[in-house]
Amino acid sequence: MMEDDTSDFKKRYDAISQLLQESSGSKEVVLIEGGEHADLSSTQAFIVAKEKKIPPAKWANDFVTKYSQKITDVAAATVKASGPYLNFYFDDSYLANVLKEATKPGYGSLAKKPIRVVLEHTSANPNGPLHVGHIRNSIIGDTLARAFRKAGYRLEIQYYVNDMGRQIAIVVWGFDNLDSARHEGEKEDAHIARVYIAANREIEKDTGITRQVDKLMQLVEEGDPVTVKKFRKEVSRCLDGFAVTLQGLSVAHDRFVWESDFIRNGDTKRIIGRIKKLPQAKEDGTLALDLTECGFEKEYVIRRSDGTSVYGARDLAYHAWKGANFDRIIDVLGADHKLIGAQLQCTLKLLGEKAPDIVHFEFVSLPEGSMSTRAGKFVSADDLIAEVTRCAYDEVTVRRPELDETARKAIAKSVALAAIRYDIVKVSPEKSTVFDWNEALNFERQSGPYIQYAHARACSILEKAGDFTKCYELETEQEIAVAKQVARFPIVIGRVIAELRPHLLATYARELADAFNSFYHFEPVLRSAGTVRDRRLTLVQAVQNTLQESLETLGIDAISTM
Template identity: 30%
Template sequence: MSLNFIRETKEKILSAVREKWPDAAVGDCAVEVPNLEAHGDLATNVAMTLAPVLKQPPVRIAETLADALRDDERWRIEVKQPGFLNFFFSHDFLLFNVQRYLSTLTEFPKRTEKIVLEHTNVNPNKAMHIGHLRNAVLGDVINNVLKRVGYRTEVQYYVDDTGAQVADTFVALKEFGDVPAKGQKFDHFCWDRYAQINAAYQKDPHLLEKRSSILHALEDADSTEAGAVKELASRILNDHLSSMADFGVSYDLLVWESDILRFEFWKHAFEVLQRSDSFTKENEGKNKGCWVLKTGETSQDEEHSPDKILVKSDNTVTYTGKDIAYHLWKFDLLGKDFRYGTWKKAPQKKSLATTDTQGKKSSKYGRADRVYNVIDVRQAYPQAMVKLALEKLGYEQESKHLKHVSYGIVKLAGEGKMSGREGRGVKVDDLLRMVTERVSTQAYSVQSKRLDAPISDCDIAVGVIKYFMLRYNPHSEIVFDFKEAGAITGNTGPYIQYAHARASGILAKAGIHSFPKPQTGSLSSAEARLVKQLYRWVAVLESVSETLNVNEITQYAFELANSFNSFYEAHLVLKAEEPDRTRRLALVYAFRSVVADVLATLGIAAPEAM
């Protein structure tokens, strides 16, 4: 038994339904944690969903199920109008299974499906800004969750080294100089140059011809210009990877857009697309001479076509066209593969692979069962076109398993709208520096007795930033406010970290290094609330693995920390008499174990003292 109460209770309910009514068609049922304690620890409305099928009153169905389930010593069951089944777990069961629950936190069954997760994907033309960081943090936590629940994952970083943005920076360095100031990060230097060239385009339109020339040259991946642009992109990418390493974000594979051209992926994708009647060359109208993907929608006027251009009339392949080729490869539908090498300058702990024309063959990469792309909400349409292309080609299962994980933009309190072309925005490195400086002047300080892995003000700053970005619904826009994000109370990273530090301090004073087995199952209301919150963690992980809404984790972390602090304020622990002392120390130990696991999943440090 995994002690995921929701899943196991659901299985018991469905088993009872099948036994009582073998002919009733019931595939699933809702089992949820009620909002009110009076409604139990879990509740289900299965009787109400069965009522139309069985043509019986919901209460009668609920009572029949309750009678069938009451022989389980783990719970008592109440039936409430209009047909709810409310489950109340026994305190003995909850308390005496805590140790076994802690030991099973990492024992999720291995799943056969492989998920390719694509995130970050920052254009290699300038420094990363805080919007890019939200993408990376979301993607990293989703990957952590998927691995925790048993999936095989592969994190890919797509490097667009043939696009207009990197061409702009290349032209800027040629026009205005390519040597940064002493001590200046190269990607920060390029941030300024990128803004400079975009301003220059307004004054000297002839500079746009130079960009066009570079973009045309990039269509030939083996051209001298393509080699020089990739060298530039590589240098900026290394700075990006360094910025991400500061936040503990890592990757498995770098996929270069220029390699999609070198390995002739688009040529093969073009042949695949021609099998579909939805991919056609337009001979008249606004898109004359273009190869388009027919969406099936009708145009509202002559000026706007509902169809997506994949190849322009000058035979230039659009970004979406290349992306379709990329996704055919991800799902192993292209009939082509890259060669692979090792990115030797990676600042991350694990090895980082890269597509490489001089590399070796490997069957390790791609071959996904599912593909999740973390890309901001403004890219919803191109992502929908890739999904549509798979569907039109007859790959309905793959289309269904391609998911766009969208998110809203990020702003800094007091700052206006960001614009890379105008050089307005907050760089990731600058944000981390500013927050670290603010952390170092706060009323709380950080200590760690672990000499092999000390926790610094910078680690706390990383927690402040990551937690703030993760706590909101991904689809919402957020405004980063340090005063709010760095508060020691409320739904913040420091609040959760402080709860871990408080538990660690209690256990250190008690000299507790392993789980102290409690002698009695009697629990107060505060103790019961805490232990029930502990058991929710596995269910939260499984829920997020399906919804990909990582703010469910931060909400759980907040509720868990609240339950612990309420427990601590309600009861003596170190000065309590036995058997209360051992029982409460067991709950403190269990809380610290679970909240440490939550923080690790979020990629946030867990300080021992704060």
């Protein structure tokens, strides 16, 4: 297992960084990834030039003559000046060490940490099936969760069930008042959506229904047994439907936390009591908070004038509970929750509670406009999975006609999952997207199946090779380029965690596959002999293992044939 703070790369980085600081006498040290130029690069010369009025290229040259030996001694690297740029090149032991680590199971795992993290994602209202917008939340959240576990954290994944919202009250009203029998073979969440859409149409025609819905909400907050039971029943049925969808996406939760529990157990009442005592509290029929110090113009309402709590109050109770049981809280939320999320963070800080880190993602819309469960305007995740799986099956059938149907179906299922998850996770969360069937059904480059294919190719080579002696001394440019990509994996895992940006891993996996494919076409493995064959097979094994670990962290099956 790789220790993140003692890795070979980090050691060399730190040593070089130290020498740069020493030589420049500057507080600021610039040491960056060298990319195509070198293993590490520095533009320290420009800083020195500014501070000491020494021409940058001259300083860089002087550094090389004065520090070459020291660099070799402490970091096993050579340094060259390229004009004002300093380029550092690690010696052969670097990539040899990388290959040794990368061929071990679990490569990229970071040191175990005693930190307990709770990560909440998806948490969609149970009033209709998950659609392509919801699953952006699920996939970002699940990928992040997998990365946290890979990075050695203790993690619990939660789904916060909004079981007392207006939407659910509307659903319950629909079941009480409309023709609402389930159709033959209809999935439970789809059934609920149908009733929800119908109920909303009735509300549009007759606004008097709104009062009946309000009454239901009041009853549920009071804990009226019959009403509570009705709410629970429909919410549970919807969650059963979600479970099928989420399983199809390889997305798992450890715990479902019900919003109404925070009313029942008194937590909401207690947190309202604490909020009342805050200097920012304003009680005037309603209970509200003045959050101008956090930059919010409008008051944040906690309790209605009729004495009932709003969603925000329950959410505060939920987060206080999370804070009491975990060291760190992470929430994955849509961009529409930015304001409410910031208000939540601010209020928790005022209360002296842990505030969550919130990962926001922008909206997914359809070519014809934004999605709406109420209007029945959405592409459900179930339809997406079904359609992508169908296309994947056709594709497998064309490519591998010799396989039996069961095998082709199994591959199609994994390929479809890869296509969907990758298509969503590859885009940075702050980009709003328009759902595109062509993109979703594309299994070529920059897709999940492309990376799976590179992995399957590596598996195939290893299978045909049989036993071989490990050899860690690489030589050709292609081999070295691939190994350098392999080396980045633990660093990428670390960055995904630090920046809460899972798409970095998606980009990385694609780049590793690119490098490997290029190597594959230029350097024969099985047709080479002796140590050349051994070292290339060792490299293929490192790539196979790294791709497998990357894919699994992305929640994609690392299949060995396709």
